[in-house]
Every structure is written in C-alpha cells, then in structure tokens.
Amino acid sequence: MGMFSWKTSDTKESIANIHSSRTVRPVFLLQPGGLPSIRETAYQGYGKFGGIDAYAWLAEQNFGDASLIAAAINADCGHYHEDDKAIYLCNMHISAVEFIKVVPGVSKPVVMFENYRSVLSDGTTPTSNIEKGLWTKKQLTLPYPLKFSFNSNARYEDLPPAESCEFQGYFYPDGDDA
Known part of the structure; x- marks a missing residue:
C-alpha cells in the first residue's frame, strides 16, 4: 500500500x-x-x-x-446502496458480515454483487439502477x-x-x- x-x-x-x-x-x-x-x-x-x-x-x-x-x-x-426492497453491497467495498457489524438492525435483505456491471436476479445491473436513480447511495459510518x-x-x-x-x-x- x-x-x-x-x-x-x-x-x-x-x-x-x-x-x-x-x-x-x-x-x-x-x-x-x-x-x-x-x-x-x-x-x-x-x-x-x-x-x-x-x-x-x-x-x-x-x-x-x-x-x-x-x-x-x-x-x-465504503458505501452501500438502498431502495425500498433491499440493501445492495458491492463485495469490493465490504462483506455482508462486516456490513452487519457496522449497520446493526438491518431489516431488509442484503444483496451482494461482484461489480457494478454484474447482472442481478431481476436482469438489471447496479450501474443502470444507480444511473436511473433507483438506488440511493449511503455512506457507511x-x-x-x-x-x-x-x-x-x-x-x-x-x-x-x-x-x-x-x-x-x-x-x-x-x-x-x-
């Protein structure tokens, strides 16, 4: 480094x-x-x-x-994305286990993706969802x-x-x- x-x-x-x-x-x-x-x-x-x-x-x-x-x-x-259905995490930024430690009490499903061009189960990509404003970016604190x-x-x-x-x-x- x-x-x-x-x-x-x-x-x-x-x-x-x-x-x-x-x-x-x-x-x-x-x-x-x-x-x-x-x-x-x-x-x-x-x-x-x-x-x-x-x-x-x-x-x-x-x-x-x-x-x-x-x-x-x-x-x-790191950061994550969210919509009304789920929380979306790129595993390049943080793992689900780390996320749960940082953001306790998560009530939505956590969807992991490999990279921003990954095809999700609904056929969309993280990049397209971000560009269309479907996901809100949140900073981890x-x-x-x-x-x-x-x-x-x-x-x-x-x-x-x-x-x-x-x-x-x-x-x-x-x-x-x-």
Missing part, C-alpha cells in the same frame, strides 16, 4: 508526512471518553501514530478486535471514526470525523513536494 494521510478534524489541514518538503508538525490521534490522545511527531505516511496503526485502532474501537483491520478500512471508506488534530487540547467528542487527504500527505499541487 502506498502513502496515505488524513486532514485534521478541526482545521481540515493535511497531515504531511516526513517525506514531504512541508513542515511536519506533531499531530494527535484523538480518543473518545477522555482517553489521552496519541501523539505522532514524525508521521511516516503509512497510518501509524505513536506506534499505533490507525486502522487497527479503528477496528478495536468499533468492533472490539484490532485484527479486523480490513473491516475497519472498508467501513471507513462508524460509532468511533478517526479524528486528528494538531491541537494537543482537542477533544474527540467536539470534532467531526477526519477526512482522507487527497494529496496523501505528500503529493501537493503547489509544487513544493517534487
């Missing part, structure tokens, strides 16, 4: 990695319930903060098991999403989830990271 990063939850600033020519600042992975923030002084660009894998932290907080990293990544990045701040006093409960950094903490368009 290549480099990746997030934006801080409070200021929406990119968390630059040490390979970038941008100034690297101490950043904090915030924790809920008054737990101390995890400090990282030299972000490497691969998701570790203070020696803690951010996605393992996400899995532990949300599923009670740090080994469920794949489920945490899929839930953090976690009870305890990742939250970061450059402010050591920031509180987890006061901030929104962190957004992924489109520049990966390195590939900035202003040319100062060639």
Whole structure:
C-alpha cells in the first residue's frame, strides 16, 4: 500500500508526512471518553501514530478486535446502496458480515454483487439502477471514526470525523513536494 494521510478534524489541514518538503508538525490521534490522545511527531505516511496503526485502532474501537483491520478500512471508506426492497453491497467495498457489524438492525435483505456491471436476479445491473436513480447511495459510518488534530487540547467528542487527504500527505499541487 502506498502513502496515505488524513486532514485534521478541526482545521481540515493535511497531515504531511516526513517525506514531504512541508513542515511536519506533531499531530494527535484523538480518543473518545477522555482517553489521552496519541501523539505522532514524525508521521511516516503509512497510518501509524505513536506506534499505533490507525486502522487497527479503528477496528478495536468499533468492533472490539484490532485484527479486523480490513473491516475497519472498508467501513471507513465504503458505501452501500438502498431502495425500498433491499440493501445492495458491492463485495469490493465490504462483506455482508462486516456490513452487519457496522449497520446493526438491518431489516431488509442484503444483496451482494461482484461489480457494478454484474447482472442481478431481476436482469438489471447496479450501474443502470444507480444511473436511473433507483438506488440511493449511503455512506457507511462508524460509532468511533478517526479524528486528528494538531491541537494537543482537542477533544474527540467536539470534532467531526477526519477526512482522507487527497494529496496523501505528500503529493501537493503547489509544487513544493517534487
């Protein structure tokens, strides 16, 4: 996996990695319930903060098991589609088992499909249903999403989830990271 990063939850600033020519600042992975923030002084660009894998932290907080990293990544990045009859999941994004952990209390059938060109049992494809507006896209949300701040006093409960950094903490368009 290549480099990746997030934006801080409070200021929406990119968390630059040490390979970038941008100034690297101490950043904090915030924790809920008054737990101390995890400090990282030299972000490497691969998701570790203070020696803690951010996605393992996400899995532990949300599923009670740090080994469920794949489920945490899929839930953090994934989405699903829905209509009045069912919930539709592309198994490239998340498995049905992971989905049920993230969205408990599902009362509709869950229909899995291989890719967006797959032919469903009714003869349609996911792509055609999306283009025709027959399905509504829904973003998966976690009870305890990742939250970061450059402010050591920031509180987890006061901030929104962190957004992924489109520049990966390195590939900035202003040319100062060639």
